[in-house]
Amino acid sequence: IVTIDGETARDFDDAVWAEPDDDPANPGGWHIVVGIADVGAYVTPGSALDREAARRGNSVYFPDRVVPMLPERISNDLCSLKEDEPRPCLAVRMVFNKDGKKLGHRFFRALMRSAASLTYEQAQAAIDGRLDEVTGPLLELVLRPLWGAYASLVLERTERGPLDLDLPERKILLDDKGSVRGVVSPPRLDAHRLIEEFMIAANVAAAETLEAKRSPLIYRVHDCPSKEKLVSLGEFLCTIGLKLPKSGAIKPALFNRILADTRSTPAAELVGEVILRSQAQAVYSGDNLGHFGLNLRRYAHFTSPIRRYADLIVHRALIRALGLGPDGLTDGEMGELQEIAQSISDTERRAMAAERETADRLIAAYLADRIGAKFQARVSGLVRTGLFVRLIETGADGFVPASSIGHEYFYHDEVRQALVGEDTGLAYRLGDPVEVRLVEAIPTAGALRFEMLSEGRSIGTKPRSGAGKGDRRPQGDKGRPQGYKGKSHRQGRGAPRKRR
Template sequence: MPRNPTSTPAARTGQLPSRDEILAFLAEHPGQAGKREIARAFGIKGGAKIALKRLLAELEQEGTVTKRRKKLVRAGALPEVLVADIVGRDADGELLAVPDEWDEDEHGPAPKILVIPDRGRRAGPQPGVGDRILMRISEPSDRLPEGVGANGRVMRVLDRKPAAALGILRVAPGGARVVPIDKKSKEYAVAVENLGGARDGDLVALDVIRSSRLGLPRAKVREVIGSMASEKAVSQIALYAHNIPHVFPAGVLREAEEAAPVGLDGREDWRRLPLVTIDPPDAKDHDDAVHAEPDADPANPGGFVITVAIADVAAYVRPGTAMDREALHRGNSVYFPDRVVPMLPERISNDLCSLRETEERPALAVRMIFGADGRKQSHTFHRVMMRSAAKLSYQQAQAAIDGRTDDKTDTLLDRILKPLWAGYAVLKRGREAREPLDLDLPERKILLKPDGTVDRVVVPERLDAHKLIEEFMIQANVAAAETLEKHRTPLLYRIHDAPSPEKLEGLKDFLGTLGIKIGMKGGIKPANFNAILARFSDKPESGLVNEVVLRSQAQAEYAPLNIGHFGLHLRRYAHFTSPIRRYADLIVHRALVRALRLGRDGLPETIDDKLEAIGTEISAAERRAMAAERDTIDRLVARWLMDRIGATFRAKISGVTKSGLFVRLDETGADGFIPASTIGDDYYIYDEKSRAMIGSRTGETHRLGDTVEVRLVEAQPFAGALRFELLTEGSYQKPPGRIPRGRNGPGGPPRSVRARTSTRTGRSRPR
């Protein structure tokens, strides 16, 4: 194991260390050293700490080191525990892996990791190429093979790759072809004897059996996954492509069916408190209920008592059971337009734990007292038995507050809904004082017809009802983290790091092209970004600036080490409010039960040392779910637009790369691509600073955020790919200069200078 980060290095003590000495120290103590540990290790005291702080800031500014959970690491260094994909073997036959998540734009190509096999007597199934694993990076070694950046031991095999390829079978006389769902793959040829019972139009998993330079690679069908004519075919692709577990083992289902309803014993009786659930109209499980009333304490004038009750999943899913192991494996529920892949069996998620209207349900509740300024004064947690007074949709609750009640909300308006909104008004004052990151990025929602095809794409209105529930849940999550910290009980925080110096520098460069400067003295805060967003709130560039600010942010994750939540501008934050669909919340529930001695089903002591690995695993599962959901929407929209080849659309340029332009349609939010070779009558050079493609001769410019008109040229529904042709002429600026010699560039070799009619304007231009 690495040495204690506070141990004094062999370097001179008390003197400012050199850059190389700092980098060597960070390499020896990956993820363990911050400014305090470095100062202590080198014996830096008093005024010398200012010089050390300045040196570390310079290293961070230039991208040599970066922060990870408030500790300094060498840029591109691997975390101690990570999820990795096994991609091949070295010359000696040893397995090689790469990190599952890696930012090549920031750190270059992903490092190869030598997988150290576990050959002990208790070693489980050994991983192979294509498997996804949780691994712990070993102490740095000087004897790594060439081209390998680290080695690590397998902690757990997370998923086994089901097949070499997935695709749609197209049968023809004498054989068949498979159209891959991967945009980057080629078609495969399948002989009749290798069809394995598959029929035309089936989604199949393949084993590649031969590949040569001539003709298509050959394959055989390993598994028939399902017919692409079914209603759920598109989400079925995502399940297999992203290796998402979606079939519950028999033991898990048996455990769920045998679960008996929890009684009142050992719980407070809250059945008379009129808690209500407010959810989307199509929600099947309800894991949170809310209540608000003015604080009767005369010492707190204008204050409110806010209560949030959460389904007590911990009472049914005990540590170490089959249901618990499967929930950890899944990490979270996955939501597609046509189905939900739940984390827990329906007997638990939609029945015993769902806070159904008028039915008794066990819950873990938090009662919070807020002052009139929106600051939380105190809170207490309770294990209770509750009965939901009503099940409402967001739209239904909002309509009642806006004066349009129905038979149900008419009786709830004065005694339940108006106090909820009054309580939210108080909490909103605290939120405004806190100044969390306030991005305006509407999400599209796919509405399906009964046959599973797309009916339309909408952007749901953002209601105060949504914001009310969101703020109530945030405050409950904060209270959970505060309570567990107070009792020194291990937990999984929901952490969100500040933007990296590299991403901030890129954001500064881009905003500079819009005449905006970011001040970075004293550290960046969400309020800095909010000020920028406010300047563009009523301008055409608003959507663009929101998008660019979003891309500059770090990704939230789960970890037992707290670094705070940058986006919400909170010092401590944990997910507590959705244990039906997130394993992290179930961990927090168990931790509260243990800390407050609310029962015998709390967090086991034996799990404390495993929380880092669990956090890494469920963070990866969350990213996997997001990718699967995004890909499914892309495929559904691509299939919907197949009948509109040749149609024109208004769009915005949503991404600029060396290979071309990404666009997002205004009508549907669908994403597509315009290859650089088809942009126009010039050789276009990618300018990273301004995020633009600029014609080398003419200076014609297409930049991120531009509104354009495009024509749909091709739709590949199973790959979720749309290709467009650009119809809008760009703006003009000074040309960047001559075409680099010897480079083919994005569109192939530069064309000869000649007259050519533009497909966009009909004018002739010299080439």
């Protein structure tokens, strides 16, 4: 059994193993074991450690450091599934058929010893034929079975049809002094997807087990898009010749078809942005609403108890429901699950905001000495007072005030997701590629202000006749719209550290 994680990871909370099923009744099937750090063996209900973990809710990951949910002695050492060290774990053994359908599963507590701590890149390189001294001996016995089992899980995932928004992730690289030396978007490898699919399967098994035992639990829920957002999405799709059904159940497959139909068109980026913005926020809840994005009826977080309090609660629920020890969920916790779910949903949003704002400040400092430089970007957001752009090079977000664009008044067309010139009808639309010049950088606020260099384009809107220019929105100093705080326009739905 091995861990596969990021290059800088120290809190190894999941390990994986697979082998072909030798049961003649299950030809081509697989056995998969997912072993998860048994944090419950160290952090007991009501202890000082537990109270502080509940208050923090989750670990927070910054480019230069981690603010852990648990003390580093526990998160990076005692609980971490370190190579060649005996560690307690709560594991699930699952049996799948050749098509990735789960035939059964069983949870158990065990003592495990990781055979190797591999990085995603290292494991992927081995499968691609680039072996090293660590992966060479593991290739046939460990890695090929893992990839074989993953291939079967992909078949089930394809049939299930979760929302297929595979968005790039930004990684900020720092030098020895803590200054930004670059921003990259690491490639998404099959090794990443393998771990993701194994973790999803384990999370589903946890929810199924607790439901079967009639145990209360904290679900990870993702509601379907609201009616209001679907109406807005439908109106937008009509402007590019697509239709959203007005009746019938809304499922991820519907959005996937739209994404597939537009993938090779100039509107692909725009459609992806608009579909992303139509989605609800995933949260924790004591009530099961299902997980729309994953297209699952039940889902819980089980696989990361070192860094998420929700997973620790699910561990305790499993320990109690299955009689795996005296350190299970207490009666008091069972009566407070809804309050706990709300609290950790709040701390998760707080952590995401902190991670996002820290990245914005670092990148603003990185770009502060490039005032006047030109950048390729895409329109990432629209408001009445201007538009937001995201730089292709760094993923940085900044603002272009409407008053600084051309020599006409621009109005916000919400249906077409565009800022439209009143005299010419030329527009800047969400997702449009543009060229901008950096005018101002404020590192302390994480704010960037740009000047638009690209001309707008025709989107079929006609100039407004008889429109005067005296009603231009009031602007503050230096072309900033009044009320502009310099913050980037983000949805906060990114998925650092395998958030799902």
